[in-house]
Amino acid sequence: MWRKSYGVELNSGRRCMVWKFPVAICAALAFGTLSAFAQNSGVPQGWQPVPKLLSSNLAKDGWEIRTSSGLSWPDGKQAIYSYWSRLRDGKLSTILCAAYFRRDRKATGETCFRPPR
Secondary structure (H helix, E strand, C coil): CCCCCCEEECCCCCEEECCCCCHHHHHHHHHHHHHHECCCCCCECCCEEECCCCHHHHHHCCCEEEEEEEEECCCCCEEEEEEEEEEECCEEEEEEEEEEECCCCCEEEEEEEECCC
């Protein structure tokens, strides 16, 4: 079932799948983004959660999305990580939001994080 030309084997023995994207993107996500997350907590190291903040609120408040990445697990679960920024009074602010989805693409939650100060 795995498309060999698009799958990258991870250290854990799981496969990271990307459809219609180069394998390099998958490798960068696997070793860049995932290595920034704490072992079992799912929270970026040093970043603090911002209660009740959602990416939809950021968009409404004029924040700009800088980049986003999607991750899929073999059981069909997915996560979308998006980085947002805003320049206000000469100060650049950055927020990371992680949105999670079930196999049937229904949202299961979202958490946004602020970098350490």
